[in-house]
Amino acid sequence: MLLDATILFQIAGIGIITALIHTVLKQVGKEDIAQFVSLVGFIIVLVIVIHHLADLFQQIKSVFLLKGF
Amino acid sequence: MDIVQIVLIGIVATLLHIILKDINPSFAFFIILITSILLLIIVIKQIGLIIQLLHSLGNKASVNSFYVETILKIIGIAYITELGSNITKDAGLSSVASKIELAGKIFILLLAIPIISAVVEVILNFIPASTAPF
Numbered sequence A: 001m002l003l004d005a006t007i008l009f010q011i012a013g014i015g016i017i018t019a020l021i022h023t024v025l026k027q028v029g030k031e032d033i034a035q036f037v038s039l040v041g042f043i044i045v046l047v048i049v050i051h052h053l054a055d056l057f058q059q060i061k062s063v064f065l066l067k068g069f
Numbered sequence B: 001m002d003i004v005q006i007v008l009i010g011i012v013a014t015l016l017h018i019i020l021k022d023i024n025p026s027f028a029f030f031i032i033l034i035t036s037i038l039l040l041i042i043v044i045k046q047i048g049l050i051i052q053l054l055h056s057l058g059n060k061a062s063v064n065s066f067y068v069e070t071i072l073k074i075i076g077i078a079y080i081t082e083l084g085s086n087i088t089k090d091a092g093l094s095s096v097a098s099k100i101e102l103a104g105k106i107f108i109l110l111l112a113i114p115i116i117s118a119v120v121e122v123i124l125n126f127i128p129a130s131t132a133p134f
Helices: A006-028 A031-063 B002-023 B025-060 B065-090 B094-126
Strands: none
Touching: A006 A031, A006 B002, A006 B025, A031 B025, A031 B065, B002 B025, B025 B065, B065 B094
16 A cells, blocks of 8 residues: 655645745845745645645545534 | 554654754644644544444444444544644644534534433333332
8 A cells, every 4th residue: 555645745845945935035135025935835735735634524524424514 | 564654654754844843834834734634544444444344243233323323423523623633732722722622522422412311211211100209
């Protein structure tokens, strides 16, 4: 069974790259764009995580017969 | 060996969390969240097999399927509550975590109401009518 561990590295990669871009833009002097890049990275990772969370809750619901909750 | 893979996922997540903690704390929290989701998704598939065994055992013993389903719902609520409260506690919001736990306990009690009332009725049937209170 091959587990889907690539998502871990994906999120860590996005985090490191976002921090890098943030630092570079700060050094250049564009503070507002740096904040915007951080926000966009956050939202991308949030969408990925929410997708998986919904999948997990759906599976728990179907396994434990929780229909009305 | 699935267990080796699960432990390795945990260790890798720990290392990534240590790296990300200093550069980008919000992403470090996402690492925690996605790790617990991954591990629970792996485990929930195995739990499904155990639940099927419980169902077939209940059918063979001709237990009313209502009771088995209530127990399964209670276990499911416990799992979801545990996940939510642990993640909230990791993020530092322990008061919200205790509220989530409270809600889980209340819902479990709500599901158990029919069983409790059935037990009370059976006990009341044991008591003869002549010894009615007062």
